Amino acid sequence: MRSFWTVMAKEFLSFLRSWGLVAVVLYSFTLDVYIAGQGIEVKPRNVRVGYVIEGGGVLPQKILSHLHAPEFQKPKWFASQKELQKAIFNKEILVGLIFGHDFEKNIDSHKGAKLDVLLDATAASQAYITLVYLQNTLLRLENIHIPLKLKIHKLFNQNADSHMFISFAEMLSVITMIGIILTAAVFVKEKEDGTWDIMLLMPVDSRLVILAKAASQIAIVMGGILICVGFVLLGVFHVPINGSFLAFMLLSLLYAFTIAGIGLFIAAASHTIMEVAQLSVLIMMPLIFLSGAWTPIYSMHPILQKLSVISPLRYYIEGSESIFFRGTGWSDLYPYFMGVSVLGILTFWYGYRKIGRLF
Amino acid sequence: MRTSVIKAYMQKEFKDLVRTKMIYLVYLLPTMILLLFGYGIRLEVTGARTIIIDQDQSRFSKELIDKCTHSKYFNTKVLLISPNEGLHRIKQAKTDILLIIPPHFEHDLLHGQKSELAAFIDGAFPLRATTMQGYVEGVILHAAKELAQRFGLKHPLITLNHRALFNQAMRDENAIVPGLIGLIMLVAPALLSALLIVKEKEMGTIFNFYASPVKKSEFLIAKLTPVFLLHSINIFILFLWATWWFGVPFRGSFGLYWITSELYLLISLSIGLLVSIITNRQIVAVVLTLIITIIPGFLYSGMLMPISSMVGESYIEAHIFPVMYYNHIVYDTFLIGQGLESMKNILYLAILAGYGTLLLIVGSLLLKKELG
Amino acid sequence: MALLEVDSVHIAYKRTIAVKEASFTADAGQIVGFIGADGAGKSSLFHAIAGVLHFRGEIRYKGYPYHSPKEAEPIKPYIGLMPQGLGLVLYPQLSVEEHLEFFANIRDIPRDKAFMKYKKKLLHMAGLAEFPDRLAKNLSGGMKQKLSLICTLIHKPKLLILDEPTTGVDPLSRQELWEILDQNRKEERSLTLFSTAYMGEAAKMDKIHLMDEGEIIAQGTAGELIKSARPYTYQATRCKECITFNGRTYSLKPLSAPHAEPTLESLFFINALKKGKIPPPVEVLPRETPIDIPEVVMEAKGLTKRFGDFVADDHIDMQLRRGEILGLLGANGAGKTTFIKMLLGLYPIDEGELYLLGRKIQSPKDRQELKRYIGYMSQNFALYKDLTIRENLFYFANMHQLPLNKASERIERLAKSLGFWDYMDSFPKDVPMGINQRFSLAAAILHEPVVLFLDEPTSGVDTIARAQFWQLLHKLKHIWGISILVTTHYMSEAQYCDRVVVLRRGKKIADASPKELERRFGTKDFEEVFLRLYEEQE
Incomplete structure (x- = not known):
């Protein structure tokens, strides 16, 4: 046991003294997550609207006055359809409204009027969401009383705050990246520095050395998770913890072991840090994109859906999402724990076998 | 400028790329990113798992359920469970939407009383949630209008007649894949060129350049050309994936797409080159390149958020990175097809050319033929 | 006018001074040593x-002065530089021919024809004519250096700058390198x-500069330098x-002892x-835990290691006795490293037997056990x-399961x-x-092993530190009875x-x-002994 702690302590010291690495890890767990969470906004926000009024009247202005911040920027007037279209082509305008010649006349005569809407559909999601928003605005404006009322409850994240979610998903990606690279690097560094033989010559069971080295990096990742959750998720983005924080940390620990297993495998296959970087990128990309972090699994291609069953990140993400947002209780979390554990044991065992052969 | 010197260095670079198997990475990485992201990022939600609890079991409620079942957006199940049980299923992430049709639904409607439908949506994934909310509202709105007509209520006066430009079908592929090309062509070439010089510095072979009469210009041309040529092929590969595999329409001129991409490739290479010149360790060069290319490549690509919707800082930042200019032209060539008729395209092309030239000048000024 | 004039x-660098006001001149056709x-x-x-x-001062090549790398650009066609490091200027993925x-x-x-002829000649001189298609990464250390040298010679430079071309190269390759140089000079x-760290090569040079801490402390021919050291050598x-080292005592004050013949190394002691x-004396204290060591500590019988078809070590017998310093010599690629790795238990043995302290080493468990007795x-x-030196030592103490208070005591004593x-x-x-070298030794003997393996322990270390290190090894051998x-x-x-x-x-x-x-070869120069041994086998 003493050797175990000695190796752990040595790896911690080495980590803390390579300030470049510390900076990168800290950056990834704080600023990187922050930037990702801050930068991407998927709600229609600041949408630029342009309009053309061919006829006259007050109604168009009344409609336009409903398009206001934060969803819309102040609508911009265009002299002709052609100019409006050009602005859309140049991506200066996302939504164009054309009030035709007899727009107001038709309404006054209760004939029913058509409002032409031009959407820049290269931004498909914004376009669609804007359309729905417009439709609702018009209905409200016309004061139509439909006996049917729809009350929508968005559970767990009432405002559909995407900062929260994106920062959360980014953290999970960072955990994956840092976990793999750190674990692989801690072994490959010994190869590069020529201390590999010295490590082998210690009268200590190789299993102990491998475990201690992996455990030290897992601990660093866990530290990163704590910092990230504490300062960025809770501190800046006010992500709720509806479930048990303990469950999340436990799930994270299991996941960190899985990731360390992949790291061990990479370490066994590489001779230089450069190779570690290349291999990690090749393994990480599919792992992250098959996980459902960026897109729901059931809207993926059927083959990818099947493949995603073997992505440990999938279980980790779904589990963590459930804990943080849905507040799912322990008893309902067992599929995630099972998924991460089974895949974790498999990858760690495989990585351990691979690296063990070098001892 | 002696061509034989340049040729010798170029041959060496080619052989090195092939024999170190880096060549696989050159062609594997862009395609892999395109396929993964192309399939991976879905803004449209289809087949949202929906549970409808029909507490009324009437003709009207059945009609409403019918509307949902026939929509591609929902994957509907009608269950006889309690609302609490339904909520619990959302908690377990077994379902995304729960729609509850209240008792006396038909009765209330027939008697002109207000009836309230309740929809519960899993909001853990906000993008998904907002989109699903739109679908639910759309379906219900549609149904409500029909009902209103049937009961002879006031007819809505304004109907929206929308025309989605460039992407009539509103396909995600069309919206995302061209943007991905901008991301990939920024990251992959930069990653490769970032290693070009720092690798020689770390190994020591840089002395062959330092101590020989090879000129800086010869050295730079010899270093960049092989990578440039190899990645130029990717411009075509990515084009084929986009049009043939993902079925993205191509409405503009291929010439413009090609020229712009080559220009953009040069910028990406120059970014990597700058990193390679200022760093001394390969691993630092790799990490630095990833940080300065991936995040801007993603955020300011216009893929997830239109640049026109950005405000303040991010609006300015978007204009600093080259990806916005390139993507504007790429989206134009794929989906719009204005080409050089648009002044903006010409302006952006000029900006890209200036950008590339500037980076190359800075790079060659920073490159010193001596130990740092 | 001299071909090269270096003027103060x-x-x-940021904090340290690398070269202090160095001046010298050199002529065409000379080999000038540092x-x-x-x-x-x-x-x-x-x-x-x-x-x-970048530097301060002036350098003149054929009267053309330069003060910075930029100004030196016009003379680069006439210069050939081979920087320090084995195969540093080679591309691992290119072949010899390429x-x-x-x-x-x-x-x-x-x-032209002349070039083809010259190329062929160079390849021949370097002994690389047989494998023009071999990739640089597959060449041995000596071959790499020879290839680097002929690559540097290919444009027939008038000023050839070779930075430690023979370091880490075995005597055989070293001799071949010198032959190429001799021919080129003629x-x-x-x-x-x-530049070199091998004093033995100095005799072949026309002029020698001895450098220490950025200064040229002496210059002249080998004879002149040795002569200047004579008054101080006893x-x-x-x-x-x-x-005092290796049978000689150096003193600035006159001593009563008779004078002795100095070597070039003597100049460093006098400096x-x-x-x-004056280096502080080093001591060795007795073992803390006395141990009975048998007469034969380690014995290898017919040790063999194969990598595919290639036999790295072919039935090697070796005995290591108590309190013996055994030198393992051989050209690059002769199988030394593989042999040591077998003895260390890092490689499984393909054939043959290994005994440590009279016990046969067989299973992986035995090999694990072996590690306790080896430094x-x-x-x-x-x-x-x-890690700091202290942390490094504590790390090793912990890994060897030394009790903590005993460990800190022992570390202090050794330090x-x-x-x-x-x-x-x-x-x-x-x-x-020199300090690194001694602290590494401390780390290796912290657990008081009975056998000590040293892999090129003195390369890159200055003369005095090297002398001290060998004194230390001898003391260790006598007081601890350790085998090295x-x-x-x-x-x-x-x-x-x-032995x-x-x-x-x-x-x-x-x-x-x-x-x-x-005695057998009738020479005092062991370099020659080695070359003669190899020649016998041809």
Whole structure:
């Protein structure tokens, strides 16, 4: 046991003294997550609207006055359809409204009027969401009383705050990246520095050395998770913890072991840090994109859906999402724990076998 | 400028790329990113798992359920469970939407009383949630209008007649894949060129350049050309994936797409080159390149958020990175097809050319033929 | 006018001064040597002359003065630089032939008949004519250096700058390198600047500069330099303010002892005396835990290791007796490293038997057990550079399960007696090589092993530290009764061993005391002994 702690302590010291690495890890767990969470906004926000009024009247202005911040920027007037279209082509305008010649006349005569809407559909999601928003605005404006009322409850994240979610998903990606690279690097560094033989010559069971080295990096990742959750998720983005924080940390620990297993495998296959970087990128990309972090699994291609069953990140993400947002209780979390554990044991065992052969 | 010197260095670079198997990475990485992201990022939600609890079991409620079942957006199940049980299923992430049709639904409607439908949506994934909310509202709105007509209520006066430009079908592929090309062509070439010089510095072979009469210009041309040529092929590969595999329409001129991409490739290479010149360790060069290319490549690509919707800082930042200019032209060539008729395209092309030239000048000024 | 004039060149990095006001001149057709330890400033001086490093002062090539790398650009066609490091200028993925083509191309040499002939000749001289298609990464260390040299020669430079081209190269390859140089000097009349840590090569040079801490402390021919050292060199005796090593005592004050014949190395000792830097004595205290060591500590019987078809070690027998220093010598690729790795238990043994302390080593468990009795100090003193010296030592103590209070006591004792107590909280990269060497030794003997393996323990270390290190090993041998197996490329160091084993192509070709071998070949120069041994086998 003493050797175990000695190796752990040595790896911690080495980590803390390579300030470049510390900076990168800290950056990834704080600023990187922050930037990702801050930068991407998927709600229609600041949408630029342009309009053309061919006829006259007050109604168009009344409609336009409903398009206001934060969803819309102040609508911009265009002299002709052609100019409006050009602005859309140049991506200066996302939504164009054309009030035709007899727009107001038709309404006054209760004939029913058509409002032409031009959407820049290269931004498909914004376009669609804007359309729905417009439709609702018009209905409200016309004061139509439909006996049917729809009350929508968005559970767990009432405002559909995407900062929260994106920062959360980014953290999970960072955990994956840092976990793999750190674990692989801690072994490959010994190869590069020529201390590999010295490590082998210690009268200590190789299993102990491998475990201690992996455990030290897992601990660093866990530290990163704590910092990230504490300062960025809770501190800046006010992500709720509806479930048990303990469950999340436990799930994270299991996941960190899985990731360390992949790291061990990479370490066994590489001779230089450069190779570690290349291999990690090749393994990480599919792992992250098959996980459902960026897109729901059931809207993926059927083959990818099947493949995603073997992505440990999938279980980790779904589990963590459930804990943080849905507040799912322990008893309902067992599929995630099972998924991460089974895949974790498999990858760690495989990585351990691979690296063990070098001892 | 002696061509034989340049040729010798170029041959060496080619052989090195092939024999170190880096060549696989050159062609594997862009395609892999395109396929993964192309399939991976879905803004449209289809087949949202929906549970409808029909507490009324009437003709009207059945009609409403019918509307949902026939929509591609929902994957509907009608269950006889309690609302609490339904909520619990959302908690377990077994379902995304729960729609509850209240008792006396038909009765209330027939008697002109207000009836309230309740929809519960899993909001853990906000993008998904907002989109699903739109679908639910759309379906219900549609149904409500029909009902209103049937009961002879006031007819809505304004109907929206929308025309989605460039992407009539509103396909995600069309919206995302061209943007991905901008991301990939920024990251992959930069990653490769970032290693070009720092690798020689770390190994020591840089002395062959330092101590020989090879000129800086010869050295730079010899270093960049092989990578440039190899990645130029990717411009075509990515084009084929986009049009043939993902079925993205191509409405503009291929010439413009090609020229712009080559220009953009040069910028990406120059970014990597700058990193390679200022760093001394390969691993630092790799990490630095990833940080300065991936995040801007993603955020300011216009893929997830239109640049026109950005405000303040991010609006300015978007204009600093080259990806916005390139993507504007790429989206134009794929989906719009204005080409050089648009002044903006010409302006952006000029900006890209200036950008590339500037980076190359800075790079060659920073490159010193001596130990740092 | 001399071909090259170096006028008070001064080179400073951020905090340290690399070269202090160095001046010298050299003529065409000469081989001019620079001798000194790592960090003496040889490389910096060479880089400045080659025009790849900023400096203060002036350098003139054929009367053309330059003061910066930029100004040196016009003379680069006439310069050939081979920087320090095995195969540093080679591309691992290019073949021998491709290298020559590449180097000829970047020098823009026309492909005429004369060039083809010259290329062929170079390949032949380097002994590489047989495998033009072999990739550089698959060449042995000696071959790499020869290839680097002929690549540097391909444009027939008038000024050839070779930075430690023979370091880490076995005597055989070293001899071949010198032959190439000799021929080049005769035919091309170029000036060669040559730095080395091997004193033995100095005799072949026209002029020698000794460098220490950035200064040229002496210059002249080998004869002149040795003559200048004569007044200060005495036969070994005890005295104050003097240094004694290898049968000689150096003193600035006259001693009553009779004078002895100095060597070039003597100049470094005398320089240390002049600067008042007398190295503190090192001691070895007895083992804390006495142990009964049998007469034969380690025995290898027919040890064999194969990699596919290639036999790295072919039935090698070796005995390591109690309190014996055994030198393991051989050319690059002779199988030394593989042999040591088998003895260390790092490689499984394909054939043969290994006994430690009379017990046969068979299972992996035995090999695990083996590690407790072995101390190992690797090349370049590879220790953890992110840990301080103290932390490094505690790490090893913990790994060897030494009780904590005993460990700290022992570390303190070793640090004080080996003279690095003042550096305990420094990082390995911040202390002189000599200190690193001794602290690595401390790490290797912390658990009081019975056998010590040293893999090139003295490369890159200055003369005085090297002398001290060998004194230390001898004390360790006498007081601890420890057996030491050491590999080295410095043939002169073979003389400090009790017995040497020479390997060639995986086979043992000699196993005798250095004295015996010297008698057999009738020479005192062990470098020659080695070459003759190899010749016998041809």
